[in-house]
Amino acid sequence: MIGAAAASLCITWLLFDRMLPFNGALGFVVVAYVLFLGLYALLVSFDEDGPAVRDRVAAAVVQSLGLVMLAVLAFVVVYTLYEGRDALPHLNFYTESMADAGPIEPLSVGGILHAIVGTLWQISIALVICIPAGLVCAVFLNEVPGAFSRFVRTIVEAMTALPSIVAGLFIYATFILALGFERSGLAAALAISVMMLPIIIRASDVVIRLVPGTLREASYALGTSRWRTVWHVVLPTSRSGLTTAIILGTARGVGETSPVLLTAGYTAELNADPLHDPMVSLPLAAFELVKSPEPTYIARGFGTAAVLLVLVLVLFVMARVLGGRGPGRLTRRQEHRRVRASRHDAKRFEAYASTDQSSERPAPTRSTP
Structure with a gap:
């Protein structure tokens, strides 16, 4: 070669x-x-x-x-x-907003704190929406077979390829125009959740399907109901895979720009209230800063993109580490906990066996003269 x-x-x-x-x-x-x-x-x-x-x-x-x-x-x-090498070494880049930083201000003034806070708020709200909805839908697709579940699975698979601008337009038309809410972090979180939800549902569906059927059969043999089996057997067994699915969905939502642009607007000030006023995120801040002709703004924009890259890389590494364990495989801490529990049970059984043997020992008989 x-x-x-x-x-x-x-x-x-x-x-x-x-x-x-x-x-x-x-x-x-x-x-x-x-x-x-x-x-x-x-x-x-x-x-x-x-x-x-x-x-x-x-x-x-x-x-x-x-x-x-x-x-x-x-x-x-x-x-x-x-x-972004000129902006990244400055501490104020992570601790200040752009409220007091004009176009000609040096890199020692202003930062992306408002974008970091906005991203955390939007992703947190989206996770609160997507985690329960995604897990419930994945369990439904696996435990309730039928024509309707197949239809839902088809819709979920189609939504994984949904353009992000469509999700943003949907929330903008319904939540902002029709219902009269203002542009805010909540509206952006709803748009991001539309993009995250299909990813979480599809990945969770695959993980739950990988749970061995023998575990379900063993639970049913003990007289357990279907939903009790799901809660106590299926979900704990696929815990690492479900965590990976959530992380992958989060990585998808963190990098979305167009839904946030339509639903949250842009602001250079720090806004910690997701219910009122515009709230910017990291990808939107990078997009707006790079558009400026000023070299300092461009450097801040690339620095923001670098922070976003590192965040997404960390999420994918976490997903890779957690996804390396298949359903049913335990972590080292869980293995040690199982070993300690087994030793405790063995000692308890030995004590019970010795007590049982002593109770079954025949009493000595007196000899008659």
């Missing part, structure tokens, strides 16, 4: 620089990649037959596409951190 890559680069350089009047970085990369695949297939064909050659070429295509996606992601992260 390394030889094919080196040969393709050399041939492409000869074509672009010496033989043909070609130029452009994109054309160079495309031609080099096509030549690499052809040379790699030719080299593999010397030792393998047709199906093996196709498998090796397909594996090379998949691996190269994965590397391209990783490179694009790394470029976005590095570029964002580089552009």
Whole structure:
């Protein structure tokens, strides 16, 4: 593979620089990649037959596409951190709002505290709405089969691809225009919950379906009802997966911009009341700051985007760590707790057995003269 890559680069350089009047970085990369695949297939064909050659070429295509996606992601992260490097080291960037920071103010004045508080408020309200609704809907889809549950599952799967602007327009038309409420953090939280809810429902549905049926059967064999089995067996068994589903939904909601723009408005002041007045979030603050022609505002915008990237990365790492345990697998603390409980039960059984044996021992009989 390394030889094919080196040969393709050399041939492409000869074509672009010496033989043909070609130029452009994109054309160079495309031609080099096509030549690499052809040379790699030719080299593999010397030792393998047709199906093996196709498998090796397909594996090379998949691996190269994965590397391209990783490179694009790394470029976005590095570029964002580089552009926001001037704003991130300042402590006031995290402890002040933009109420007193004008366009020509230095980076030592103003920050994104108002956006951080707004994001926390909006996500907290959205989680209060989405966690119970999402878990109840996922349990319904698994425990109540039928035509209606299949219809609900189809709607949920369709809503996972719902454009965020549609969710924002829906809340704007119903909650603000029709009902007369003002733009606020609550309206933004409702729009975000519309985007989070399908993610949580679908992921929770998959996790609950992975719970072994033998656990349900064992619970039913003990005379337990269906909903008691769900509460005491199914949900505790899938706890880590459900937590992962909630975290993934939260990561989706944190990065939404257009619903917040339509329903919460924009403000440079700190607003801790989600029921009244505009309330800005991190993605909306980054969007508004980067639009400014002032270099200090642009640096603050990229710094805000960097904070948002770190927050989303932390959420995905948490989801990955928690999602690594399948349904029924215990954490180390839970394993230690089970071991201590088993030892306690073993000692109790031994004490009970010894007491039972002593009670069954026959009493000594007196000998008559």
